[in-house]
Structure formats: structure tokens, C-alpha cells
Amino acid sequence: MIIRPATIREATATDWPRIWPFFRAIVAEGETYAYPDDLTSDEARALWLEPPPGHAVVAVDEDGTVLGSAKMGPNRPGRGAHVATASFMVDPAHGGRGVGAALGRYVLDWARTNGYRGMQFNAVVETNTVAVALWQRLGFEIIGTVPEAFHSRSHGYVGLHVMYQRFSGLAG
Numbered sequence: 103m104i105i106r107p108a109t110i111r112e113a114t115a116t117d118w119p120r121i122w123p124f125f126r127a128i129v130a131e132g133e134t135y136a137y138p139d140d141l142t143s144d145e146a147r148a149l150w151l152e153p154p155p156g157h158a159v160v161a162v163d164e165d166g167t168v169l170g171s172a173k174m175g176p177n178r179p180g181r182g183a184h185v186a187t188a189s190f191m192v193d194p195a196h197g198g199r200g201v202g203a204a205l206g207r208y209v210l211d212w213a214r215t216n217g218y219r220g221m222q223f224n225a226v227v228e229t230n231t232v233a234v235a236l237w238q239r240l241g242f243e244i245i246g247t248v249p250e251a252f253h254s255r256s257h258g259y260v261g262l263h264v265m266y267q268r269f270s271g272l273a274g
Contacts, residue, residue: 109161110159110160110162110204110205110208111159111160112157112158112159112160113151113158113159113160113173115147115151117160117171118143118147118150118151120160120167120168121150121160121168121171121191122143122146122147123193124170124191124192124193124194124195125146125150125171125191126141126143126146128191128194129141129146132253132255132256133227133229133230133254133255133256133257134227134230134233135189135191136225136252137149150171150173150189152173152175154175155175155183156173156174156175157173157174157212158171158172158173158174159171159172159173159174159205159208159209161192161201161205167196169192169193169196169199169201170190170191170192170193170196170201170202171190171191171205172188172189172190172191172206172208172209173188173189174186174187174188174189174209174212174213175187175188176218177221177222184217184219185218185219185220185221186209186213186216186218186220186221186222187221187222187223187224188209188213188221188223190202190205190206190233192205202232202233203236203239203240206236206237206240207240209221210240210241210267214269218269219268219269220266220267220268220269221242221266221267221269222264222265222266223237223263223264223265223266224264225251225252225262225264226262226263226264226265227252227254227260227261227262227263228247228252228261228262228263229254229257229260234263234265237265240267241267242265242266243265243266243267244264244265245264245265245266246263246264247261247262247263247264248261248262248264249261
């Protein structure tokens with residue numbers, strides 16, 4: 103049975119102490135994010151809880167437990183700001199419960215609502231098959247793979263997929 107998070111809401115500074123443990127563990131695992139292993143909590147918070155136009159959210163259950171988080175915003179500044187990007191982390195203790203899919207749907211709705219023409223993921227590790235499959239189910243296509251662009255702790259040098267979803271029906 104898939105349990106959906108009760109609420110996806112804006113992340114606040116007071117959520118960071120509940121995000122940081124799984125952020126640190128996911129980065130240390132060395133399989134999905136290219137962040138430095140030695141980030142301090144403050145450095146990681148600055149990367150994840152970006153100021154506007156960045157936007158971060160948390161998925162929480164009915165007890166207020168933070169199950170996962172996502173951050174989103176323009177992929178590039180200036181002439182690239184019409185395409186969104188996003189990053190996601192689900193607490194491994196709550197994986198397999200639909201949290202990533204719920205965050206993915208939220209982020210796509212947010213980007214459409216905010217007038218973005220599409221969403222681009224710049225670096226989806228090709229061996230992260232759960233994420234690749236989820237993003238494909240949500241309408242993303244792999245538009246290219248940079249060979250050996252990520253050094254996986256368990257697989258060695260592997261590719262990074264660039265994934266994209268164009269939002270149809272947008273004028274301009």
C-alpha cells in the first residue's frame with residue numbers, strides 16, 4: 103500500500119534540522135548527488151533553501167514528520183529563466199511510499215502555474231533507476247546522457263542523464 107504525504111508545504115528554516123539528517127545521509131551514500139561530502143549543515147542549507155526565485159517544499163505526514171523535500175526554480179538565469187529545474191530528496195526511512203512521486207507532481211504543477219515553458223533535470227544519475235523511471239512516468243524524456251560524468255561510490259564512473267519535459271499549451 104502506498105501512503106501519500108498528508109501535506110506538501112513551503113519549507114522553512116525550522117524544517118532544516120529535520121531535512122539535514124537525510125540530506126547528509128543521501129550525499130554520503132554517493133549514488134545520486136554530486137554535492138561535496140564535507141558540506142556543513144549551514145553550507146547545505148544555503149544550497150537547498152535558496153532565496154527567491156528558488157522555492158523549497160517539504161512533504162510531511164499527519165504527525166508533522168518530514169518525509170522528503172524538493173527545491174525548484176529557474177534552470178538558468180536571464181534568457182534561460184523560462185525553463186524550471188528541481189531537485190528532490192526523500193528520507194530513506196520513508197522511501198517506497200509515493201513521497202517522491204507526490205513531490206514530483208507538486209513541482210510540475212508549481213512550474214506550470216508559475217509560467218515556465220518546461221522543466222529540465224540537468225543531472226539524473228543513470229544508475230538511479232528508481233528516479234529515472236519515476237521521472238519518465240511523470241512525462242520526462244532523456245534527451246541526452248553525459249558519459250562518465252558522475253563518480254558513483256558503488257558503480258564507478260557512470261553517465262548523467264539530462265531529462266526534459268515541455269509544457270504544452272503555453273503561449274509565447
